[in-house]
Amino acid sequence: MPWSKDNAALVAAEPGSALTVESASNYTFAMPSGKYIDDLSVGETFETGGVTLTEGAIIDFALVHDPQPFHVNKVAAAESIFGGLIASGFQTIALTFRLFRDTGVLTGTNLGGHGMDEVRWLAPVYSGDTISVRVTVEAITPSRSKPDRGTVKFRYQTFNQNDVEVLNLVMHHVMACRS
Amino acid sequence: MPWSKDNAALVAAEPGSALTVESASNYTFAMPSGKYIDDLSVGETFETGGVTLTEGAIIDFALVHDPQPFHVNKVAAAESIFGGLIASGFQTIALTFRLFRDTGVLTGTNLGGHGMDEVRWLAPVYSGDTISVRVTVEAITPSRSKPDRGTVKFRYQTFNQNDVEVLNLVMHHVMACRS
Numbered sequence: 001m002p003w004s005k006d007n008a009a010l011v012a013a014e015p016g017s018a019l020t021v022e023s024a025s026n027y028t029f030a031m032p033s034g035k036y037i038d039d040l041s042v043g044e045t046f047e048t049g050g051v052t053l054t055e056g057a058i059i060d061f062a063l064v065h066d067p068q069p070f071h072v073n074k075v076a077a078a079e080s081i082f083g084g085l086i087a088s089g090f091q092t093i094a095l096t097f098r099l100f101r102d103t104g105v106l107t108g109t110n111l112g113g114h115g116m117d118e119v120r121w122l123a124p125v126y127s128g129d130t131i132s133v134r135v136t137v138e139a140i141t142p143s144r145s146k147p148d149r150g151t152v153k154f155r156y157q158t159f160n161q162n163d164v165e166v167l168n169l170v171m172h173h174v175m176a177c178r179s
Numbered sequence: 180m181p182w183s184k185d186n187a188a189l190v191a192a193e194p195g196s197a198l199t200v201e202s203a204s205n206y207t208f209a210m211p212s213g214k215y216i217d218d219l220s221v222g223e224t225f226e227t228g229g230v231t232l233t234e235g236a237i238i239d240f241a242l243v244h245d246p247q248p249f250h251v252n253k254v255a256a257a258e259s260i261f262g263g264l265i266a267s268g269f270q271t272i273a274l275t276f277r278l279f280r281d282t283g284v285l286t287g288t289n290l291g292g293h294g295m296d297e298v299r300w301l302a303p304v305y306s307g308d309t310i311s312v313r314v315t316v317e318a319i320t321p322s323r324s325k326p327d328r329g330t331v332k333f334r335y336q337t338f339n340q341n342d343v344e345v346l347n348l349v350m351h352h353v354m355a356c357r358s
Contacts, residue, residue, distance in 0.1 A: 091273075
């Protein structure tokens with residue numbers, strides 16, 4: 001699969017090129033193409049799979065990105081206002097996106113992101129918790145200057161295994177048009 | 180340092196406890212205490228150190244959190260609208276926070292976060308770029324229900340080595356009062 005309509009938005013391989021886009025595509029484009037902006041409608045929702053946040057994953061992430069005691073230190077975390085080790089909010093956001101990415105909705109059609117609004121960490125995510133995400137299309141805005149793309153406003157809601165909402169945010173994606 | 184006023188907000192060690200808070204504190208509280216909410220004033224700014232985003236760091240982060248082609252695949256990234264490998268926006272946010280954390284302003288006094296607003300990825304962060312951050316206190320709001328804490332609204336602005344602003348966001352921190 002050195003070149004195909006499905007990944008044309010991002011990849012235009014030269015057939016026979018050495019470090020092949022083909023092998024890269026096998027990794028990043030193993031799934032069918034995602035949804036184009038034309039395929040989405042306001043109010044549509046998507047449910048993701050889940051991921052369990054282990055102690056190890058929480059501490060490894062936080063040692064690099066957010067080394068506060070309640071993210072890296074079980075003893076200090078137990079005595080903190082949280083009462084136990086919790087995931088960095090940045091890790092929860094990144095994994096929330098990863099879970100949505102794994103639905104395939106964005107594959108080859110998500111061109112980037114403008115930003116996020118209304119990001120709220122509503123409840124702590126403790127080690128051992130399992131999170132999953134509901135994503136809702138809230139608005140679709142065609143680009144005024146570039147007819148091949150537009151902005152999609154997605155609402156992300158992340159829940160733990162007890163259906164407690166732990167994160168709520170809006171993300172503004174740049175997505176490709178089908179034409 | 181099994182117990183001290185400086186980290187009392189988060190750590191209340193039992194002297195002589197086995198897996199010691201002392202050793203943990205040596206790790207996470209190696210710096211002097213950060214600023215309490217009483218120590219901050221609206222308009223005050225802080226400048227951070229910098230960090231260089233290597234290809235390896237970008238790809239390692241993205242393989243777990245954001246495996247889109249322009250974050251993990253140099254060949255595809257070169258053909259994308261970005262023209263080269265760029266960091267995940269979630270990585271830029273997390274490192275932006277890490278840089279501010281390393282100033283020591285938050286050490287032992289930052290109790291958590293409510294969320295973020297107005298997050299904007301203004302320009303791509305390419306592999307090899309070095310980012311640093313300016314943080315400005317925009318508002319200070321004492322808690323109505325808990326007199327020992329309040330909310331600080333910090334504006335984060337992240338720049339690359341050419342002084343191009345690549346990220347702008349507001350983060351709402353919960354911080355301890357001195358009393």
